[in-house]
Amino acid sequence: MSLIEEFNHGIACNSIKDAKTVREKAVCLAAHPGRIAVFPLVHWFEKRYRGKYRFARLTFLFDLVLVGIAIGLGLIALAFAVYTPTSFADHILFQADVAPHEIVSGAPSTLVIRYKNDTGEELRDAKLLLNFPAHFLLQELEHDTVPRHGQTIDVGTIPPDAVGSVKIRGVMFGDVGGKQTFVSTLTFTHGEKNVPGTKTDEHVFIPSKTTLGLSLFLPKRVVASQSVEGSLTYRNSGDIDYPEIMIEPEWPDGFAFISSDVPLANGVFRLPAITAGTEGTLAFTGTLGDTPGTTTFRFHPSFAFGEDLYRQETLTHDVNVIPLPLQVSHSVDADTVRPGGAARITVTYTNISDESVTNVRIGVESQSPFARSATFAVSSSTDPKLASVAPGESGIVTVEFPLRSSVSQSATDTYEQIPFSSRAFAVFDMGDTKDATMRDGELTYVMTSPIALDSFARYASPSGDQIGRGALPPLAGETTKYWAFWNLRGTTNELTNVRIEGELGTNVTFTGRQTVSVNGGVIYDFTSNEIVWTATSVNPTFSPSSKIVGIAFELAITPSENQIGTIPTLLKNVRVIGTDAVTGAFVSASGATITTNLPDDAMAAGNATVE
Helix, strand or coil: CCHHHHHHHHHCCCCHHHCCCHHHHHHHHHHCHHHHHHHHHHHHHHHHCCCCCCCHHHHHHHHHHHHHHHHHHHHHHHHHHHCCCCCHHHHEEEEEEEECCCCEECCEEEEEEEEEECCCCCEEEEEEEEECCCCCEEEEEEECECCEECCEEEEEEECCCCEEEEEEEEECCCCCCCCEEEEEEEEEEECCCCEEEEEEEEEEECCCEECEEEEEECCCCEECCCEEEEEEEEEECCCCCCCEEEEEEECCCCCEEEEECCCEECCEEEECCCCCCCEEEEEEEEECCCCCEEEEEEEEEEEEECCEEEECCCEEEEEEEECCCEEEEEEECHHHCCCCCEEEEEEEEEECCCCCEEEEEEEEECCCCCECCCEEEECCCCCHHHHEECCCCEEEEEEEEEECCCCCHHHCCCCCCCEEEEEEEEEEEECCEEEEEEECCCEEEECCCCCEEEEEEECECCCCCECCECCCCCCCCCCEEEEEEEEEECCCCCEEEEEEEEEECCCEEEEEEEEECCCCCCEEECCCCEEEEEEEEECCCCCCCCCCEEEEEEEEECCCHHHCCCCCEEEEEEEEEEEECCCCCEEEEECCCEECCCCCCCCCCCCCCCC
């Protein structure tokens, strides 16, 4: 295409897109700038409005107006955001400096606030109001010789370009790492009409240290699972007295706090105020966890002003916990775990460390109500090899743990299948660590049932009613009848194949009269001359709510003349036998021999000797 054709084509264009070459586009843009500028709007109208609205042109113009207003508001907002007009007070300058440069919570600091009148006008009736952080202890406020009223300073007139300063000396009590904000407010009037004005500025300082120092003392070597005694020293290294102090401990995982000489209330130690340059000590005890390795104690101190607390520097103390060097385990001879005996317990110990342990005590502890004592131990005084146990050395100790024959109902809240639990322990010294203690796991066995048999006779009931018959005291040749009683009690397990028996005395017979609370009645065995009661099974009788096993039967005695002047025996060799259904152990108990001597019987007392 020739140059003339390109020019003519460019002149005839409707939009820049109609031009094909660079020269055509240049000619089109030069010849029709307005048409090209409005072409997008015309195109949008043709595509979106024409034929779709009743008043298409009017609607299009209205939308254009709305878009223009939105764009205008946006431009205005952007202008305000970018450009902020200065006010008269902006030309009053404040600057704050502090000495020493590092702010220490609880220590005096000097703050100097400088101001300059850069407004070009005279500031009249100027007053400077200073607001301090909460609990800031003001020691000195100085502004040349200008009078002040509390925290307000009468500055008077400040000429143009004049400067002034205020020196504030005091103590900041604030969070270490927290903000301490001082606010300066200058009020004044200016101009021919005495226009009032105000200038406010904030000065922020952050304490980086504190005069409240903490240090923790713990033994050089601490052993896992052991009690540990520590002391926390707190000191006032500043020049002024402290207010009340609070220290919040953050114990290591597994540490169990036991006690302290300052009460721990709601997880915090609350300490009284301490004077400048002094210190105090807080002692505590607790038990470490059973995991060796590095453990960390943390203590968070605070200045306390009523309910307001200002946190100071946290004390972090790492401790290396070593594993227990002496390991113990034990086994129990179950057949020996029975009332009135001694549980035979075998304790095995091994020194797994690389240094000797000394003054070793090996023992067993139990919380069973049948245990005669909570612990029973063997030491080097009875077993010399326990004086020192070398690295890798092992040994065995047999402990005879004494048991009670019976317990009262008030001694336990378990009345059936009472357990006997045991744990072996070793107490030893290792270097500067004294009385370290190792315990193994707990073993539990059901106690073989205790058993008790009451055996007695009566001529009269406890209420005084006569139940016996015949002469009192007994007379030779005449018959006197008594009632004999057997009570089976104190059993904690089911018993099987139970038998109670007693041999009749000389000239004593069984009348056949009887009463029993459970099972069948008694029988007389002619071969053995015994009264016998049997039961296939007897339920436990120790519980307060259990059914009483009571047996009563009548015995008659007709004394001979050779028994005159004696106290005859009614029933002897009384005993009960059976099998513990839980442990399988044989159980037995003896009952008292019954005679005509009945001191607790209101009628028979003193009437025992045959006449």
